[in-house]
Structure formats: C-alpha cells, structure tokens
Amino acid sequence: MAIPPPPGPQQPDGPFPPPYPQGPHQGPYQGPYQAPYEASGPYQVWGQGYSPYNRPAPVNGLAIAALVLGVLCFLPAVGLVLGIVALAQIRKRGERGKGLAVGGMVMSSLGIALFALALATGGARDFWDGFKDGAGDSAGTAFTLKKGDCFDAPGGSLEGLAYDVDKVPCAGRHDAEVFADFKMSGGSYPGDSKVVDAADSKCYALQDAYAMDAWAVPDNVDVYYFTPTRDSWSGGDRSITCMFGNTDEKSGLKGSLRKDDFTLNAHQFAYLQAAVVLNEAMDSAPEKGYVEDDLPGHKEWATRVSVALDDQARLLRGHGWFPAAEKPIAVLVDDIEASRKEWTKAAAAEDADTFYAHYEKGLKLIDPRRTVTARKVLGLATTPPSSDGGGGNQGDGGDGTGAEV
Template identity: 55%
Template structure:
C-alpha cells in the first residue's frame, strides 16, 4: 500500500532468484563402486581402471559455465580421488577445474560491471508471462497459490479486479543499486515509499475498507544479485482468509477534477496531522509546538487551494462552509504553536481538531459524490487529547 499495520509491516514477499541450473548437486559416479588403489591405473584382474565420475561432471559444468563454483569443487575432489584410487580422468578433472575457474572470473566481472542487470531484465522478460509475480504492474489484481500475502512467492495469477482477489498492485518502485541492503532495511524502505504512495492511488481514503492494509514484494538476496531492484506495493486484507472485492483505485483516472482537487487538499492536511510527535507535550513541548506550526502552514496552503477552485453547482456552498471551519482551526493551531505550557497547548489542540471528519466534511463529500462513511481510527498517540483521529492510523 495509508494505514500502518498494528505491529510492524506485514511479512513481505520477495521474488525468488533466477534458476541456478540443472544440477542441485554434483553428479554421482555412473560406474558404481570403482577399483584401483594399490593396483595402479588398472583393476586387480588386469582390466582398465574406470573413469572418475566427478571428473566427468567437472568437465561438463566447466564447459557449460553455468554453475562454475560447483564445477571447480568437483574437479578438485576428482583429482584427489584419482590420486588415491588410481582412476582415470585426470585430464578431464584439470580441464573442468580450469574452465570453471575462468567461469567464476567471468561471473565476477559480470556482477561488478552491471551486466547482471541485463541478465535480470532478460530473465524477468521471460518470466513476465501469466502466472508470474514479475508480470504484475500498477492497477493489476491477482491471486497467490497460498491465498495469503505472507512468505515468498513466484506465482501470482492476474485476475479481474471486478471480482474477488488476494491483492491489488498500486505502485512499482525502482530501488537504487549498490549492495543488498538486507530484508529489514528493504522493509523500512517499503513502509516509507508504499504508505506515501497509497493515497495517490486510493485518494478517497474513506472508501478504503477497514481491513485493508499495505503489503509489498521485495527482492531476495539472490534476485538482488541478478539485478532485481523492484519494490511492488500492494493492497491486501488483514483478515484471516480475507479477500478484496472490486478495485480500490480512485485517482485522476477514475475521479473527476473536482473530486481530485478536494481530495488533494484534505489528504495534504491529513498527512501533516499523521506526523504528530510521539512524545507527549509534557515531555517535549517544543516538538509539539513545531508540529502545530506545520499544521497551521499546511492548512493555510490548502485553504487557498480550495478557495481558488471553481466548484460545480451544489458543491460550492458545502465546500465554502468547510473552508471556513478550516480557517477557524488554523487560528487554533497557530495558538497551539505559540503555547507556553502543555495545558494551553492542549486547549488549542483540541479546538483545532474539532472540525476534522465532522458533519461539514461529510456534507461537502456528499455534494462531490465521495464516500461519506466516517472512518474509525484507533488512537495510540498517547497525547491524551484530540479526536480519535489524532493518532497514527492502524488496522
């Protein structure tokens, strides 16, 4: 996804690494038990000693240059076995080891020069067919095999947004290069970017169901090495076995210009209200006062924007009434920003919050054809005052 989860971010997906090749491990000897030992390169009954199976495997992998590290290891093991058992295949083991060493050098050069990104683009293009998580783009709805948005996944089937589905993509963000930042850091980045972008996709936050939250796909360490730099932001349900129904998209592609203008203004005010300091004003009055000053400033900017828009018949007066309440609230926030003590601060804080999501807001929304169901937000701000909207949003 604008609604933080109750106990940290949901466990995100990470696209799996590209395939590592046809071998899960080194091939075993095709000849079963071998002979040799004290009898040299021939068997105890005069027959020719068998060829070492690991030498064959090393040569094959060295030629393919697909998993060079495995080829090199097999070659070294094969040389040791050949010396100990008197088997044949020393030339193949040496050739396989040399070719694998060259392959490793080429892989290192590829990863250091950025050619791995080209490889990833090619792999992603090949994986971008139906049923792949790499095929998802902004506006796509999908189902996962497990029916949940937890753990890791490669499969994701696109489905029509008009029906039920597990998730809906609302943004795809390209991350900067460099070393793999780690899952925790990627999750923090996803929190920052996805929550910030969610309101731009579902602008009418009142219309987002209470059980909907922000999830995301993040790269795994393996896919990162091959150039995966995409962060995919999703909407999903927090309920067990919960699913979404219909698209949550509500932006300039689905709303009219008047609805967009109104939502841009009220969402900007909401955004600054959500930035309320965690510390109680009794503990850090200066931080609270600074935040109140920010609220005053943003209210002033959005009041100007709303007054400057030409509203359609039937919506002009309801919006004007709301703007007047916002102007009164702005004066209270200015007084809160200048408060000398926490008691005075809270007096103006509560008055400044009084208009938020009130009847005048509902009337203006109704006149513009927007959702009129006032959302419920849990208050965990610990500020001890204000409306129930004063704290961070949680689901």
Template identity: 55%
Template structure:
C-alpha cells in the same frame, strides 16, 4: 669471228636459245614426295626413307611410334581433396572438411596431384558449416541462460504492475512469494498493486534497508492511488513485495506496493480500490488534493504520545498543522466548483480557518495545559464529521474511517503496518 657471251647464271643449263627444253613427264602421283625445285638456291635434304608399302594402299600420315601416346597421362587425383569436398557438402562434422582441405592442398603442392579446386570448395563449405554450428550452439546457450535467469526471477519476486489485481498461489500475502496469478479486479482477489518503487545500486543493500524503504515509500504513495482514504475499507492493509538477494543479482530492482486484506489469509472483494484522476472528476480531485495537505501535516506528529514528554515537538507539530490548514482553505477557496457544491465547500472552509487559529495558538503555548486547551478546540473544528456535507455534495465517500493513523483527526485513512511478501 664473234665470241658468244657467257651463259647467264640465272638460266638453267637445259634452256636453249629458243627457250626452255621440255622435261620428261611422269605419271602424276598425289602421294609422291614433292620434287626439288630447280630454282632452289641451296641443295635440299634427301627425303626421309619410306617404310614398306602398306597393304592398304598409300597412307597420308605416319603411324604413332612406340613410347608416344596421342593423349597426355593426367596427374592422379588427391583423395583428401575429394573427402574435404564431400564433408564440406554434408556439413555433418563441422570443421573436419576444413582440416582435410588444408592437408589436401599441402599434398597437392608436393606431389603435383589434381584436386586443388575441390579442396578449396570443401574448405569453404566446411567453414560455412562450422560457422552455422557455432552460431547455433551460441544461440542455444544464450536461450538456455535467458531461461535460467527468467526462472530465477519468477522464483523470487515476479510482480504484477500498477493497477493489476492478483492471487497468490499460496493464498497468503505473507512469507516468500514465488509468482502471482493476475486476475480481474472485478472478481475476488488477494491483492491489488497501487505503486511500484524503482531501486538503484549495484550491491544488494540488505533485507532491513529494503524493507525500511518499502515501508516508507508504500505508505507515502497510498494517497496517489486511492486519493479518497474514506473509500478504502477498514479491513484493507498495505503489503509490499521486495527483492531478495538472489533476485537482485538477476536485475530485480523494484518494490511493489499492494493492497490486501488485514487478514493475510483472506481475500479482497471484487472491485478496484483505485480512485484518482483516472476515475474522479476535477472537483473531486481538487477537494482531495486540498485534504491531503492537512493529512500530511497531521501524520507528522512527534513520537511522544503525551505533550508533557515533548512539548517543543508538539508545538512544532501544531505549527505545521496551522500552516496546512491555511493552505487547504486557500486551495478550496481558489477552485471554481462546477457541480453546485460551492456552498457546502464554503461552509467547510470557515471551519478550517477557525481551526487554523486554534492550532496557531497551540504552537505558541507556554505549557502543556495551554497547548491542550487550543489543541482540543482545533481538533473539534477538523473533526471528520464536519466534512461529510461537502463530501456528499461532491459525490465522495461519506463514511469516516473507524480509526485514524495517528488518532489526531482529519481525513486520514485507517491503515495498519505493512507486511513484507
């Protein structure tokens, strides 16, 4: 008798020797829960209990239960952040949006509210508006201060530049000058600027020192602008515009040297007094440069009017004139005259060399009488009339001034003391 083998644990009990037994079939229900797998190694959980059948037929999904929402409730929006953004966009009150943005960020952090990006944007816009406002205020303040300084300068010593002619609003070149009206030199005018002297220093040196500097420098610079002193009319005087203590504090550091009428209330006729290298030819400039050497020496006469009062001083002065005459004659001899004036200039040179000998003897005089003897001869040889022929040949002015600065001869122009404007 044979013993059948034990059943295979992997074969379901419903399976016969001929194969699996057919299972009863149920109608297919697409909404029915899935059947447990006959091969599941572990028991499956029981299906969840079904609710009552829906009057609308089977439902594929369960409806939401009470206390649950398909959407999360959003956090509230912070009001400060909105205000910060609005004020930042409008920029009507610079800085307020920046403050509100900081408050909003602090509240958002504590309360968990929304609006961080709005607060940040408002802060940025407000900061930009604040910067623009500050720059605008600073620029306006700077412009205002510049206007104040310009006004102060204009109200103290606003002067035209070298070569310009002007009218004084008051009609006078005396007293305080507040401004000047620049006009054409071809028309009648109150003054003509012939030099500008720069000053330096941090502290105002005082009215007396500034005036003394102006007096010295303006007279020394006259010849550089009007080289031919004979061409300057006798009724022309020297004036100058100097800084005041107020204008000095605003950076005014210039002395303006001016030609004006000897009558401060009168005007100058039309036409510029300028005659220098910009208006003269090379022969004229060469002649006038040589003449200025002698003029400078003659202007260095001692203060004592009489020789008896300062014989040593007059002898030293005569020595300077003698040296200047030698230099003047050498300059004229060394120039190549291209306008046919060499003969007339040569005759003048002879007089200059003869005059040099007399001035040299005066410089060695033992007493006042001997000094006067040689001085008179030397002065006659350099009398202005001696140079009229050469001047005419060169096309320069031929009418000597009516009086000289020091009454000592030569070709010095006639000028009286300058007046401060």
C-alpha cells in the same frame, strides 16, 4: 640400364631405335632423339607444380564465414563485407567458394534490409523489450505486476515466497491490488531487514497517492509488498511491488481501491488534493505524544498545521465548484479558517495547558464528521474509517489526532 618408354601416339609400335650414342665411336645416329626413361614402371612423369593425385584448389575461408553470418543474420554488415573480400581473394588466388561468397552477400543484404525495416517500425525495440523481460525471468523474476493490477496469489496468501500469481479483473474477487512499485539501488544484497525496511517505509508513503480517499478503504485492508530475494537480487532484480490486501486472507478484496486523478472527476480530485495538505501536516506530530514531554516540538507541529490549514483553505476557495457543492465547501472553508487561528495560538502557547486549550478547539473545527455533507454532494465515501491510527491517515477520527476537510 635404360628402359625405353612405352609406345605412345607420338611413337610407332615396333622395334625401338637404339639408345642415343654414348660417344663418337659408337656409330652413326640412326633415329630421333629419345631421352632415356629412368623408372621402375610405366608411370607418367609430372612436371613441377602439379600433383599426381589431382588435388582441388582450397575453399576460401572468408567465403565460408560470409555464408554463415548471412544465414544466421548475425552481424549482416560484416557478412556482406566478408563476401566482397572473399570474391577478390578467389579471383586472385584461384580458390574455390565463389558461390558461398555470393550466397553470404545475398543473405547479409536481406538481413540489413530486415534490420532497417525493424528500426523504422519499432520492431527492434519490441524485440529488445522482450529480450529484457526474458532476461528478467531467467534472473529470478517470475512475474511482472504494475500499478492498477489485481491478482490472486497461490493459496491466497500474501506472505512467504511467491513464484507466480494469476492476474484477474479488479471488479471481481481478488487477493490483492498493486498500487505502486519502485526499485532499490545498490550493488550487493543489503540484507533481508534493510529490504523490508525500505519496502515498509516507501509503500506506506505511496498508498495515499493511489487511494486518495482513505474513507473508501475498508478497515480490514492493509499494505503488503513483494521484495527481491538474495538469489533474485544477484540476477539483477531490484523491484519492490506495493499492494493492498485483506488482513483476512479468506475474504480477499472486491472492486478497485484506486481513487486518484485516473479515476476521480475534477471536483473529487480537487477536494482530496486539498485534504492531503492537512493530512501530511497532521502526520508530522512529535514522537512524544504528551505535550508536557515536548512542548517545543508540539508548538512547531502546531505551526505546520496552521500553515497547512491556510493552504487548504486557499485551494478550496480557488476551485470552481458546481452549484450544489458551493455552499457545503464554503462552510468547510469557514471552519478551516477558524481552526487555523486556534492552531496559531497553540503554536505560541507558553505552557502545556494553554496549548491543549487551543489545540482542542482547533481540532473540533476540523472534525471529519463535519465533512460528510460535502463528501455526499461530491460523490465520495461518507462513512469515516473506524481505525484508531495515529492521525496520519486521511479522515481518521478515532482518537482525535486525524483530520481532513
């Protein structure tokens, strides 16, 4: 049956008019039209498009994203663009989130300004360098050493695995001094032996560029190096660090061994630079030590030494020495030129005996002890090393195969 609606402001209290007539024979119309209200209780009828629970409009997703990017300063330009798009969608769709979008735009604008300032002042580069250093640490590089650094190793040992070192001033007692570093290349780990071979070969070749005056290097000092492990290699570590250390771990080193253009004066550097020319040639001696076993190889070696002596004399003559050094250097140049003639004859020898005769005369003329006077005037070390190396090191005077001016 039809139930009349409850009284409302548009309808007076009291008896309700009868329902709308169902046909022409029901009698005359007695009141205003009231549509029958079919319901099970006194609930309001809602029109299409509305919810009886009054649900709020949804929040725009781009506005949320803009705020997040703005707060985190992550891709600030993207956060600014998302905020602008979000405002347009909010106006069009009637969504909420205008405050979020505006907040994201403001924060993103600040992020862009800070990024531009960092680029202008170099802050971005510093941040990236710091990030790379941190990445290197996480990849297994526990410390960073550069040329000229001195340090103490845990336990005083320069052998075995090293996880950390303590940098200390070179003037005091220390375990080691770094003289060079370089990086290996390659994808997969080449193996322990190849890494050690690369370190051994390169570090010994680089030592003379740092310690040009071999006479100033104590006899108990040798070359050591840090190399990557298999684990650190997989994390990107390719660095090899070359250093000087004492063969007696308890003694260590004191004072810097650095003697290069960074520490030497112009005259000292010119003298030692000329000495390097001869030492490199002397280093190229044949593997077979006896001339009888390889006369052609020794004759080629004598030719290289002759050329080096000529270059050495030219370098020494071409430098402008201070007055006290002019005479000692002139005496050395005369010895060098006389020695060059003997080495040239050795290079043309027809037999081993002839080679030996000229070789011995030439070698005596460039005996390291003949350079002490010039060294003293220049302020360089004056005590020849007592090592018995094979002639490659500057100033070696042990077995007659090493020489310098």
